[in-house]
Amino acid sequence: MGRVTPSVLWFRRDLRLRDNPALLAAVSAAGGDGVVPLFVVDPALWGPAGPSRRAYLSASLRALDEALQDGGGRLVVRHGDPVEVVPALTAEVGAGSVHVAADFGPHGRARDERVEKALAEQEVSFERLGSPYAVAPGTVLNGSGKPYQVFTPFSRAWREHGWHEPAGLPARSAAWRSAPGRDFPDADVPDGLALPSAGEEAARQRWEAFLERVEDYAEDRDRPDRDGTSRMSPHLKWGEIHPRTLLADLADHTGKGATTYRNELAWREFYADVLWNRPDSAREYYRPELAGMAYDPPTTKAFEAWQEGRTGYPVVDAGMRQLRATGWMHNRVRMIVASFLVKDLHVEWQHGARHFLHWLVDGDLASNNHGWQWTAGSGTDASPFFRVFNPTTQGRKFDPAGDYVRRWVPELADLSAKEVHDPSARADGPPEGYPPPVVDHAEERREALDRYEEVRR
Numbered sequence: 001m002g003r004v005t006p007s008v009l010w011f012r013r014d015l016r017l018r019d020n021p022a023l024l025a026a027v028s029a030a031g032g033d034g035v036v037p038l039f040v041v042d043p044a045l046w047g048p049a050g051p052s053r054r055a056y057l058s059a060s061l062r063a064l065d066e067a068l069q070d071g072g073g074r075l076v077v078r079h080g081d082p083v084e085v086v087p088a089l090t091a092e093v094g095a096g097s098v099h100v101a102a103d104f105g106p107h108g109r110a111r112d113e114r115v116e117k118a119l120a121e122q123e124v125s126f127e128r129l130g131s132p133y134a135v136a137p138g139t140v141l142n143g144s145g146k147p148y149q150v151f152t153p154f155s156r157a158w159r160e161h162g163w164h165e166p167a168g169l170p171a172r173s174a175a176w177r178s179a180p181g182r183d184f185p186d187a188d189v190p191d192g193l194a195l196p197s198a199g200e201e202a203a204r205q206r207w208e209a210f211l212e213r214v215e216d217y218a219e220d221r222d223r224p225d226r227d228g229t230s231r232m233s234p235h236l237k238w239g240e241i242h243p244r245t246l247l248a249d250l251a252d253h254t255g256k257g258a259t260t261y262r263n264e265l266a267w268r269e270f271y272a273d274v275l276w277n278r279p280d281s282a283r284e285y286y287r288p289e290l291a292g293m294a295y296d297p298p299t300t301k302a303f304e305a306w307q308e309g310r311t312g313y314p315v316v317d318a319g320m321r322q323l324r325a326t327g328w329m330h331n332r333v334r335m336i337v338a339s340f341l342v343k344d345l346h347v348e349w350q351h352g353a354r355h356f357l358h359w360l361v362d363g364d365l366a367s368n369n370h371g372w373q374w375t376a377g378s379g380t381d382a383s384p385f386f387r388v389f390n391p392t393t394q395g396r397k398f399d400p401a402g403d404y405v406r407r408w409v410p411e412l413a414d415l416s417a418k419e420v421h422d423p424s425a426r427a428d429g430p431p432e433g434y435p436p437p438v439v440d441h442a443e444e445r446r447e448a449l450d451r452y453e454e455v456r457r
Contacts, residue, residue, distance in 0.1 A: 005096035006034045006177050010086060011075075012108070013132045014101040014239035015039075015064045016200040019166040021130035026099040027170040029127070034177025036093050037068055040086065041079040041185050044107065050358035052327030054187035056195050060238050061184055063199025073176025077183050083114045090124050093179055101239070102128040104137040104272060105365060106279040132236075133269050134163035134243045137276035147277040151381045154273065155266040166245045195327050195361055196234060203235035211249060217257035221264075224318075224330035225404040230261070231328070233362035236268070243268070268367055274380055275366040282369050283350065285378045290385065293455040298351040302438045306341055307355060309409075312430065312437035314421050315395030316340050318408035325408070327361035332398055338375040339389035343448040344439055349376035385452045388445045395421040409434070 007030040014020055026035045039061055046054065065075040078085050086098060098119060103112055116126040131137075140157045141147060148154035189195070196202070210230040220228025235241050243265050250258045275282060285291045305311050309320035319333035329337070334356075341352045353372040357363040373379025377387075399405055402420035406413045411434035412420050423430040424437055 006030055006036060006093050008036045008038055008086070008090055008093070008095045008098045010082075010098055010100045011037065011039045011064065012100060012103060012239075013237070014130070014242075015060050016203075016240050016242070017064075017067055018169060018200065019242045019245050020101070021167045022099045022101045022127075023174070024167055024170055025127055025129045026097070027174045029097045029099065030175065030177075032175050034093075034175045035073075036076060036089065036095065036177045036179050037064075037073055038076045038078070038086070038089060038179075039064075040082045041077065041183070042082055042111075043080070044111075046185065048357075050360075050363070051187060051190055051193065052195060052359055052361040053363055054185065055189045055193075056198050056234060056327065056361045057238065058185050058187045059195070059198035060240060063202070063240075065184075067200060068176060071173055071176060073174070074178055074182070076179045076181040077185075078181040079183055079185075082111060083118055086115050087118045087122055087124070089179060089181075090119065091122060093177065095124060097125045097127055099127045099129065101130040101132060102136065104131060104133070104276050106275070106282060130167075132239050132242075133272055134247055134265070135161055135269055137269075137273040140273060147273060148270070149274075149380055151267065151270050154270050155263060158266050158269060159262075163244050163247060166242065166248050190324075192325055193327065194325065196231065198234070198238075198240070200240045203232070203240035206231060206235065207241060207246065207249070211253070214250070214253055214261060215255045215257040218260040219257075221260065222332045222398055224315075224333050225399045225401065229330065233364075234328070237362045237364050268364075270380075271366040271370040274370060281373070281379075282365055286370070286373050286380060287378045287382065290376065290378045290452075290455060294346075294451050295348045296346040298347050300345070302345050303341075303347055303351070305435070305438050306337070306345060306347075310435050311340070311439075312424060312435045313340065313391040313395075313441075314402075314405040314409055314412055314423065315399060316391050318399075318405045321408040323356070323359050327359060329356075329360070330404075332394075333404075334371065335375055336389050336391055336394045338372055340391055342376045343385075343388045344391075344441060344444040346444070346448060346451065349373060349378070386449055388448060390441060390445075392422050392441070 007026040009023055009026040068075055090098060103109060119126050135158055140154060140161055220226045236243060250262055309317040311317055316337050319329050319337045323329045338352055341347050342349050349372040353369045356368055370379050374382050377383060377385030402417045405420050411431050412423055415423060419426055423434060430436055
């Protein structure tokens with residue numbers, strides 16, 4: 001019989017105890033000799049993160065620590081390059097194995113290969129089990145054994161492939177083992193930024209509340225004036241709940257709302273699959289045809305106005321202010337503000353994607369950047385570049401009474417539903433304190449289409 005040694009459970013994007021296959025494997029490998037729960041604050045990831053993600057992650061780590069304490073454990077938090085930190089910890093505690101949920105992002109894949117190599121020199125195994133997805137990227141292939149490039153056939157194959165049931169908790173309580181290191185990261189939250197509650201319990205509570213109204217999701221999800229979305233994206237980003245758990249719960253719901261929500265989860269998994277197969281698409285054009293189009297630099301006053309939510313287009317401004325106030329933006333509005341940046345202000349999508357990743361609490365590289373490419377006309381299933389969202393008509397369609405705009409743009413609080421989406425058309429112009437439009441949409445639409453025609457020749 002082999003010698004039983006402690007194991008290390010290295011948390012990354014799986015900040016939960018339930019439905020965590022890596023936890024089950026770590027407990028099994030350690031026997032009764034103990035599992036060291038570890039989180040490494042990697043400067044390569046912490047440095048570029050904006051205030052929303054930093055603050056939310058900090059709160060989520062503390063919530064995980066509290067959950068561990070209920071079972072007699074404490075989260076070990078250390079700072080530095082994981083290639084150095086993880087092997088150092090295993091040597092300290094005499095661990096024989098390190099257990100993780102596989103990371104499929106470009107940075108995570110390369111990092112894990114280096115960590116695995118360093119651990120092998122210590123004769124410590126590096127065990128990947130599970131992932132942040134119901135179906136791991138790279139799994140779903142077409143009949144030719146190649147990855148899908150279009151969502152609909154991917155989603156069909158994804159559903160046919162299926163996924164495991166939630167993993168549950170260990171058959172016996174984990175014997176947690178401690179080690180030095182309680183250096184939880186601190187994050188300064190800017191004035192006016194209020195983030196959602198973090199942690200596994202908060203995720204479960206929000207999900208259960210959404211399930212009570214999931215049947216309205218198909219109708220309400222495009223309405224930013226309604227509480228029609230699940231707001232689960234931050235919890236999924238940090239793995240406080242697993243999509244496998246959501247899908248298992250949705251199995252009891254057969255209506256259009258649940259079907260639509262499953263489809264949205266499939267989009268998340270599709271974009272992760274695209275990034276796995278095309279890691280260059282995180283920063284470069286998935287379809288390079290539009291890379292040569294003429295764009296304006298992100299140094300204009302109009303770009304600054306877009307960032308700050310003072311473009312003079314109410315639904316755009318409401319979305320950008322919601323982002324700065326909550327670290328989140330309604331998905332329909334994300335498309336509207338992205339179209340405005342790329343096609344009204346003629347700024348390349350990468351600059352908008354970078355701004356979003358700085359402020360979004362749910363900032364996910366695959367979903368965010370491929371969503372931007374969709375709007376820019378250069379991604380998978382791309383919206384044609386000639387489809388230019390009119391921000392005024394979009395606002396009227398999806399926020400018909402103006403409630404969403406009034407919430408986030410208080411300068412327009414006293415305007416009627418007829419006026420609130422086009423305040424510059426009033427006889428007296430926009431109310432005091434609210435700017436006129438930074439550009440003329442009709443003119444910039446023509447300019448965008450002219451630039452598009454140039455690159456097509």
